[in-house]
Amino acid sequence: MLGLICLAAVGLERIPAPAIAVPARSRHAQPFSLCPWRLPAEALCWLVLAFLLFLPFAALLGAAATRAYGERFGLATLSLTHFRSVLLAEAATERAFLNSTLLALFAGGFLTLLAVAAAHRAEAGSRLMQ
DSSP, X not given: OHHHHHHXXXXXXXXXXXXXXXXXXXXXOOOOOOGGGHHHHHHHHHHHHHHHHHHHHHHHHHHHTBSSTTOOOSTTTBOOHXXXXXXXXXXXXXXXXXXXXXXXXXXXXXXXXXXXXXXHHHHHHHHHHO
16 A cells, blocks of 8 residues: 555656746855764764663563553563463464564565665666766
Protein backbone atom coordinates (compact mmCIF):
# COMPACT_ATOMS: atom_id res chain seq x y z
CA MET A 1 0.00 0.00 0.00
CA LEU A 2 2.81 2.37 0.90
CA GLY A 3 4.50 1.57 -2.41
CA LEU A 4 1.34 2.53 -4.31
CA ILE A 5 1.12 5.81 -2.44
CA CYS A 6 4.78 6.53 -3.27
CA LEU A 7 4.22 5.71 -6.93
CA ALA A 8 1.21 8.02 -7.01
CA ALA A 9 3.27 10.80 -5.42
CA VAL A 10 6.04 10.33 -7.99
CA GLY A 11 3.44 10.41 -10.77
CA LEU A 12 1.95 13.63 -9.39
CA GLU A 13 5.40 15.21 -9.23
CA ARG A 14 5.85 14.71 -12.95
CA ILE A 15 2.75 16.73 -13.82
CA PRO A 16 3.97 20.18 -14.84
CA ALA A 17 2.86 22.90 -12.46
CA PRO A 18 2.32 26.53 -13.45
CA ALA A 19 5.30 28.75 -12.73
CA ILE A 20 4.76 31.08 -9.82
CA ALA A 21 7.14 33.95 -9.23
CA VAL A 22 7.94 34.45 -5.57
CA PRO A 23 10.07 37.44 -4.67
CA ALA A 24 13.12 36.43 -2.69
CA ARG A 25 13.71 38.81 0.18
CA SER A 26 15.34 36.49 2.65
CA ARG A 27 19.05 36.16 3.15
CA HIS A 28 21.00 33.01 3.83
CA ALA A 29 21.70 32.22 7.46
CA GLN A 30 25.18 33.22 8.52
CA PRO A 31 27.29 30.28 9.67
CA PHE A 32 28.70 30.46 13.15
CA SER A 33 31.26 28.46 15.02
CA LEU A 34 30.65 26.75 18.34
CA CYS A 35 34.41 26.34 18.88
CA PRO A 36 34.82 25.10 22.47
CA TRP A 37 31.09 24.32 22.82
CA ARG A 38 30.94 21.96 19.82
CA LEU A 39 31.62 18.71 21.70
CA PRO A 40 29.29 19.49 24.65
CA ALA A 41 26.52 20.51 22.22
CA GLU A 42 27.01 17.34 20.19
CA ALA A 43 27.05 15.21 23.34
CA LEU A 44 23.82 16.85 24.49
CA CYS A 45 22.16 16.13 21.14
CA TRP A 46 23.24 12.47 21.28
CA LEU A 47 22.04 12.20 24.87
CA VAL A 48 18.60 13.59 24.01
CA LEU A 49 18.37 11.22 21.04
CA ALA A 50 19.33 8.26 23.23
CA PHE A 51 16.69 9.15 25.81
CA LEU A 52 14.04 9.55 23.12
CA LEU A 53 14.86 6.17 21.62
CA PHE A 54 15.72 3.98 24.59
CA LEU A 55 13.51 5.15 27.46
CA PRO A 56 10.22 4.03 25.85
CA PHE A 57 11.81 0.68 25.01
CA ALA A 58 13.08 0.29 28.57
CA ALA A 59 9.61 1.09 29.94
CA LEU A 60 8.01 -1.56 27.71
CA LEU A 61 10.63 -4.12 28.67
CA GLY A 62 10.20 -3.31 32.36
CA ALA A 63 6.43 -3.69 32.13
CA ALA A 64 6.76 -6.98 30.27
CA ALA A 65 9.25 -8.42 32.75
CA THR A 66 7.12 -7.91 35.87
CA ARG A 67 4.36 -10.23 37.07
CA ALA A 68 1.58 -7.63 37.10
CA TYR A 69 0.97 -4.18 35.70
CA GLY A 70 2.04 -1.47 38.11
CA GLU A 71 4.52 -3.51 40.13
CA ARG A 72 7.90 -1.99 40.78
CA PHE A 73 10.64 -3.42 38.61
CA GLY A 74 13.30 -5.28 40.58
CA LEU A 75 14.85 -8.68 41.18
CA ALA A 76 12.00 -9.71 43.49
CA THR A 77 9.34 -9.03 40.85
CA LEU A 78 11.29 -10.13 37.78
CA SER A 79 9.41 -12.75 35.77
CA LEU A 80 9.59 -14.08 32.24
CA THR A 81 6.11 -15.63 32.24
CA HIS A 82 4.77 -13.00 29.82
CA PHE A 83 7.48 -13.82 27.32
CA ARG A 84 6.96 -17.57 27.71
CA SER A 85 3.20 -17.29 27.26
CA VAL A 86 3.57 -15.10 24.18
CA LEU A 87 6.45 -16.90 22.49
CA LEU A 88 5.98 -20.57 23.34
CA ALA A 89 2.34 -21.21 24.28
CA GLU A 90 0.62 -20.95 20.91
CA ALA A 91 1.48 -22.49 17.55
CA ALA A 92 -0.13 -19.49 15.86
CA THR A 93 2.37 -17.19 17.53
CA GLU A 94 5.28 -19.29 16.29
CA ARG A 95 3.86 -19.19 12.76
CA ALA A 96 3.38 -15.42 13.03
CA PHE A 97 7.01 -14.92 14.12
CA LEU A 98 8.22 -17.15 11.30
CA ASN A 99 6.05 -15.32 8.75
CA SER A 100 7.21 -11.93 10.00
CA THR A 101 10.85 -12.97 9.91
CA LEU A 102 10.59 -14.38 6.40
CA LEU A 103 8.69 -11.33 5.18
CA ALA A 104 11.33 -9.02 6.64
CA LEU A 105 14.15 -11.06 5.07
CA PHE A 106 12.52 -11.14 1.64
CA ALA A 107 11.63 -7.44 1.79
CA GLY A 108 15.18 -6.58 2.83
CA GLY A 109 16.65 -8.68 0.04
CA PHE A 110 14.29 -7.25 -2.56
CA LEU A 111 14.96 -3.68 -1.48
CA THR A 112 18.71 -4.35 -1.51
CA LEU A 113 18.50 -5.62 -5.09
CA LEU A 114 16.36 -2.63 -6.02
CA ALA A 115 18.88 -0.22 -4.47
CA VAL A 116 21.79 -1.89 -6.29
CA ALA A 117 19.91 -1.67 -9.59
CA ALA A 118 19.05 2.00 -8.98
CA ALA A 119 22.66 2.79 -8.08
CA HIS A 120 23.91 0.98 -11.19
CA ARG A 121 21.45 2.90 -13.35
CA ALA A 122 22.42 6.22 -11.75
CA GLU A 123 26.11 5.44 -12.23
CA ALA A 124 25.56 4.47 -15.87
CA GLY A 125 23.57 7.66 -16.40
CA SER A 126 26.30 9.82 -14.88
CA ARG A 127 28.89 8.17 -17.16
CA LEU A 128 26.77 8.98 -20.21
CA MET A 129 26.51 12.62 -19.14
CA GLN A 130 30.31 13.04 -19.06
